Amino acid sequence: MRKRRSPMRTKSTTPILALAASLAAVVCPAYAFDLNGAWATDTAVCDKVFVKKDNKVSFTPNSAEYGGGFIVEGNRLHGQMSSCSIKSRKDDASSIHILAACATDIMMSSVQLSAKIIDDNTILRYFPGMSDDLAMRYARCPR
Secondary structure, three states: OOOOOOOOOOOOHHHHHHHHHHHHHHHOOOOOOOOOEEEEOOHHHHHHHEEEEOOEEEEOOOHHHHOOEEEEEOOEEEOOOOEEEEEEEEEOOOEEEEEEEEEOOOOEEEEEEEEEEEEOOEEEEEOOOOOHHHOEEEEEOOO
């Protein structure tokens, strides 16, 4: 009876595989901006827009009076009056584009959101094809 030989790995194979993996990471950068968290129009009003209870962030009853905001948890996006499920997302080095299915107490709709990344804690929501005067700045609230 003949013995089966197992594929032989040489010591030189491991560095080649490591090099290939590292080159793939450099050549194909991932621009996955972390959008998770609570976002308000100004960090000075975070405690007036959001409340944290049992390790969960939600809106205060009068959050709209202070400029409002939104909460992102994975593929879920919550506004003051709506809850959305992110259906698709495209990131690049400077922008985020999201298509979401949103529901309010009254209706369901598809919403397109676009934002320019200012820094890790600041974005500028804009409306493609519209005046820059309509853009809104949002800041990530401290956790």
